[in-house]
Amino acid sequence: MGGYQSFGIIIPIFLTSFHILTLVSATHPLDPLTPFELTQVQTLVKKSHKNVTFHYVGLDDPPKSEVQSCLSSQNRPNNFLNCPRRAFVIARTNSRSHEITIDLSKNSILNDKVYNGNGYPMLNNEEQTEASELPLKYPPFKASIAKRGLNISEVMCEAFTIGWYGEMNTKRVVAIMCYYIDGTVNFYMRPIDGVMATVDLDEMKIVDYRD
Structure with a gap:
């Protein structure tokens, strides 16, 4: 009976240990970033840049040759722990978009370049929420609501991208x-x-208002 009890204790411990291991390290070269790796990315980028916002964080897909090497029989006993792992990040700081490649295996930034092409990164939840709340504190907007006989406590706003129509110089704004x-x-x-x-997301203020 004691043997069965010991076995019953070992199984939960094994499953818990396996769960912790999968949170810390990926079990396949193409696995998504683990919570541990996401924290690793956040720490490295914030050390390199101040007042940074994240707009994309994901696995930087390795070349096919690396994947094939990791999947070969000689590497299987290591459970892929020796396979290179990289992350790709799109972040904004000082009104500029950065494309950052991180070597997770070496815990270092491999490449950090400023993107100067057309377009901007996708909106993140934090800036959408902050931008959507600006009109509720904006006197001209409050006057517009009062003029319509509406209760401002029943008003909610949302941010929408305005599109790009070939302009050479644009700002990162939302309607x-x-x-x-x-x-x-x-x-x-x-x-x-x-x-x-219209809200300028970099300055986080209303730059145009129409009624």
Whole structure:
């Protein structure tokens, strides 16, 4: 009976250890980044840049030859722990977009270049939320809401990209559209027509307002 009890204790310990191992290290060269690796990326980038925002973090896919080598029989006993792991990051700091490649195996930044082409990184949740809240504290917007006889506590706003139409010089801005909730779950059915704000995401302020 004691043997069965010991075996019953060993299984949960083994499963817990396996779960912790998979959180720390990938078990295949093409596995997504683990929570440990994501923290590693965040630490390295924040050491290199101040006031940085992350817009993409993912696995930098290794060349096919590296994957084939890692999948060969001679490497299998090592559970792929010796396979090179790299991460690719798109981040914003000082109004510039950075493309960063990180060697996770060596815990170092391999490449960090400023992107000067057309377009900007995707929006992240934090900046969308902050930009969407700006009109609610903006006096001209509050006056527009009062003029329509609406309760500003029932107003919510969302940020939308405005597109790129071939301009040489652009800023990273979004259009803010607002809606009136007033008890409905489908606020998209109640847009506040005629009102639009434009927010500069780098300066995080309203740069144009129309009513």
